[in-house]
Amino acid sequence: MSERLRAELARVAGTFGGDVAFTLERPRDLAHGDLATNLAMQLARRERTNPRAMAERVVAALDLSSARLASVEIAGPGFINFRLAAETLTEDLQRILTEGARYGRSQSGQGRRVNVEFVSANPTGPLHVGHGRGAALGDGIAALLEWTGHTVTREFYVNDAGAQISRLAASLWTRIQQAVGRTAEIPEGGYHGDYLKEAAAELLTREGASFADLDIATGVARCRTAVLVLQRAEQDTTLADFGVHFDVVSSEQWTYDHGDVDAAITRLRIAGLTFEDGGALWLRTSSFGDDRDRVLRKSDGTYTYLAPDIAYHLDKFARGFDHAIDVWGADHHGYIPRMQAALTALGLPAGWLDVALVQLVRVVRGGEEVKMSKRSGDFVTLRDLYEETGVDAARYWFLMRRGDSHLVFDIELAKSRTDENPVYYVQMAHARMSGIFRNAGRAAEDVTGTIALSVLAVEDVDLLKKLTQFPEIVARAAIESEPHRVTTYLDELARMSHGWYHACRVLGEPPEIEHSRLLLARATRQVFANALTVLGISAPDRM
């Protein structure tokens, strides 16, 4: 419908002399009609004439015979407002019911393969709240891409090759020694968290007390392997319980072992993108948008993190993805230019890699800041959080705001006053729709037929119009990698639904009204279910 109108507007714009950028969108205020265009104002701008007069000329030139419109009017500074004929709404409702759980999906992605890498937490300790936000966001972005016809791979990258893993292994070895009653100190820069005490106890139980008597080199090496397996398993379990699953887990160590790092360096050298200075090997990232060159290989012969990261992204590209999205903590924003510079230098398409930043979460407990330091072990884990608030509430909360805005998560509030949590407001709206059918003694799917808009109230029609926005919301959220657009929509829809529920009684009304409202309730319930499903949040039938 809107496509046909847009085409006609473009045709008229052409007759007024060339293409001009104009919008055709739903006005915020329903009183302004169903669709509005600023075309006349854009034309007037170029022609330097009165916008309202231009609007008169545009309206006169429009051929609207094929567009099913109830009215066209000029308003405000020169907007042209269109009101759709009632049949289009009737058809919209049919479409929601027909498409059911698929309503909101589209094929605009045309099967393009997209890799979404997120969380990718170091295996040096439990996942914290910030990882939870990254998990919710990455999973939401991935789901939105699936809903818009992309083929998505969810990927987790493990930094299992760095010096911090060595320190972690040494720290665990210390805990092992302490566990058998010897005095030992956590090494400089080591990890002090209690989770290593638990790991030490577990390891001793499994391997026997003699494990502590191994020589240091062997002991630390075995601690390294053991702690990696342990941490990864715990992260996976924590994420799975949070409803997040990965298709692929990649390893930094693997890129070394597989020769990918050396191969990447060689490629860069052959391409003339590197130079040596001070015994180190540098990459000329400054020629590709970075503000300085970066070291690839230190003068001691070891690589910086950048080398395996480049190798890893090359591997992703080689695996055939049309597009890659990395979800990074905002504290890594400074690395975006150098990574993109490196990939551009190697000839990857511009824009192949997008980075979605997620601001770190400030955790507050009862108004008091909770320090999150892995070293001191004093921090709130993701599991702590969702076991207190529930998975649904935590996921919804993480997705309520834009990823790059600061987020304050007050655990005390979410814990002690869960009725104030917006997710319940939304889920309640869904439960109420389900309740109507429960009370009617029939399944929502069994209510079929055509809605009779003429017998309904303005609240009914406004609710239906809100429902028809859902596909656009999904499409937009997917394009922008912004799942919060869906939570915002859900909140708006919930408000309208609760208002409708009060204003418009369903059961016991005259048959035609009852039937039409049952259809509307069925469609509303469907849209709630779909929107919550995209975000990985449950849609309960009763609360």
Added chain:
RNA sequence: GCGCCCGUAGCUCAGCUGGAUAGAGCGGCUGGCUUCUAACCAGCAGGUCGCAGGUUCGAGUCCUGCCGGGCGCACCA
């Protein structure tokens, strides 16, 4: 010093590629359950959209400069 993000109601935040009278939740105040869940609804109060310029018919939105907050500017990852 340089770069990125942010600055909107008392608090936490939305505001769709620049549009019409800037919104929601929480908190505050007034009302509302003999009727499909009051985990709800209706209403009221609360704004110099950080400040100052600029572009535009039109700026919370775009540009410039300041101010404030966060983060980053390693041969750490």
